Amino acid sequence: MHNGTLSIDPAFTVAPVNRRVFGSFVEHMGRCVYGGIYEPGHPTADDSGFRGDVLALVRELGVTAVRYPGGNFVSGYRWEDGVGPVGDRPTRLDPAWRTVETNAFGLNEFMEWSRKAEVEPIMAMNLGTRGLQEAVDLLEYANHPEGTALSDARVEHGVKEPHGIRMWCLGNEMDGPWQLGHKTATEYGRLAAETARAMRQFDPGLELVACGSSGRSMPTFGSWEATVLEHTYDVVDLVSAHAYYQLDGEDVASFLASSVDMDLFIREVIATADHVGAKLSSAKRINIAFDEWNVWYLREMQAGGLPDDWTEAPRLSEDAYTALDAVVVGSLLITLLKHADRVTVACQAQLVNTISAIRCEPDGPAWRQSIFHPFALTARHAQGEVLDLRLDVPTLSTSKHGDVPVLDSVATWDAATGRLAVFVVNRDPAEEVAVSAQLRGFGEVGLVEATLVGDDDLFAVNTVDEPDRVVPTAHPAAAMDGTILRATLPPASWSMFLLQAP
Incomplete structure (x- = not known):
């Protein structure tokens, strides 16, 4: 058995918990939309075709923001196809999936659906096969009150009030050769900057990624x-980061240390952004939108390939997550909070069916995957300020990440409620770890709840x-034990x- 010590004090803070860190992602991929959040005719579906059982689980999960409509899908998407009378909308081929x-x-x-799910929308736009004009057209359609051709079209489509979308992603994974419209950094940077400037002429208060x-x-x-960032630094607020992790063979130790890679990723992006800011003599600070992250058994999907035939909403990447996967997801959430x-934004990809926390069957039930639980518990209870704690723990040797601390941890403190x-x-x-957390700075706190996610069978699934x-x-x-929390x-x-503090 290992021994480890945590030192936690309310005087040492990182930043307030940003609720947007508990975001998710809905892409037109597999059965995430069709047969996921949207299934007209399902016994729980409302008049708009939204599955009520899925909506209830989304609220329980604690999701605060949802990025839409992609993902790789968005780089070939024509937003105009998805508005107006449904019977008049064209059917298209999506080469991404x-x-x-x-x-x-x-x-x-x-x-x-976002209003019913009580989540903030984050809208991604197509800078792959399209560009500036389509982006500002979408912005005008979505956010302008009325009196122009595009805003009046929205009103005619049954939506009188503007959507008021505040956060916009300037494309998706444009560095990837797999992406429709893949560009060099210079090509993308110039297009993103031009688009951002145009959008800010419509509304300078937008948040752009x-x-x-x-x-x-x-x-x-x-x-x-x-x-x-040299092209866009003055006109964007955030830069995105994407990361997926999976168990390779039987290397469980390296998989459990996946958050070491995420932590380094974040630190390196921060260093790069701050370097650009220094070169530009800018006092502005660019933050990170970690708007795709999860455990994803991507190699299994790649080995199976995409469908041979063009079909509607096929089953893609419907990973059945294990107890081990849930532990890793919990550790990734710890890393996001530590930064x-x-x-300031993070989106677990995705929400339903495809690499998801929630699964459901056509005309059947919906259920929580193993990874649902650490997300829901963290989203519910991480409140107030993130604390800068200290760990004194032994290290564990891994083949991928070298020697890593056997424990990782984060704490949040809500002074208004006295909840730690x-x-x-x-x-x-x-090996077990006997941990002691020194809490003397909080006074006589009492232990209200102690919850564990894990299983003797690491590969058990729901x-x-x-x-x-x-x-x-x-x-x-x-x-x-006095002012010390002890646990094995x-x-x-x-x-x-x-x-709970008194």
């Missing part, structure tokens, strides 16, 4: 961000027949401790 897109669900349906790298392993990583001063939340992951796949196989459980050994953390586990 080799599917048939009926356009029965588009901008106005998504905005209605420039495309960063599709992953830290991209050959252009670093140089891409530097070049793009609350610079990561401590989130901690044991990365060791074989299914339609057994939807509650992997669920949070009461922590087996956690208690207060099982191997490969994620834990949450809620404490």
